[in-house]
Amino acid sequence: MKTLIVFNHPYEGSFCNAILESVLAGLKKGGHETDVIHLDKDKFDPVMSKTDLAAFVKARSDVKDAMLMLSPQVLDYKKRLEDTDRLVFIFPIWWELMPALTKGFIDKLIFPGIAYQYDENGKMKFCLNKLKNVTVITTMNTPSFLYRTIFGNAIKKSLLRGTFWKLGFFKCKWISLNMVKGSSEKKRKDWLKKIEKRFVNL
Structure with a gap:
C-alpha cells in the first residue's frame, strides 16, 4: 500500500514540518510505502494559466490531447497521484483557508482526465481508482468552535x-489541530505521538 503526502509549508521549523516527520515515522514503522510531494521545495506554480484552462476545457472531449498541454511537473504529480492508495494533505490554515500552493494543487490535479471525467449524461465521475482514503491534517490558531460556527468551517466545505464529496469520493478524514501557537510543548508532543501511532496502524 502506497501513501502519497502532499505537503505545503515554506518554513522547515514549522509545526507542520514536525507533523510531516511524525506521519513519515508512523508509515515507516508500519511498513508502508511512501511518496512526498513538497510543494514549496518543488517550487510548484499554483496559477492556472491560459493553457491550463484550455486543457481543462479540452479534457472533457479529448483527454489525450489535453494532457499534452499540461506542464511536466503536473504530469509527474498526475502519475504519482494515480499510483497511490492513500492521499494525505498537510498544510496550515491561513485566513481560514489553505495556502495558495495547496489550492493550486487542487486546481491542477483534481482535473478532468486526472481525478475525474464526465459520463455520457455529463455527470462527474471520480476516476482515481486505486485511491482508498484521503486524510487532511491542518494547523491553525483559531479555536475549533469559532472556526466551525463563525468562520464557516471553510476547509470542510x-x-x-466541495471537492472530494462533490466527485463522489466520501472516504475523507480531517485532523484539525487548533490554537497551535499558544499550545504547550506537552500538548504538541501528544499531538505528534497520536499522529505517528495513527499512521502506524493504517
Missing part, C-alpha cells in the same frame, strides 16, 4: 465536501 471547500476541500472535503
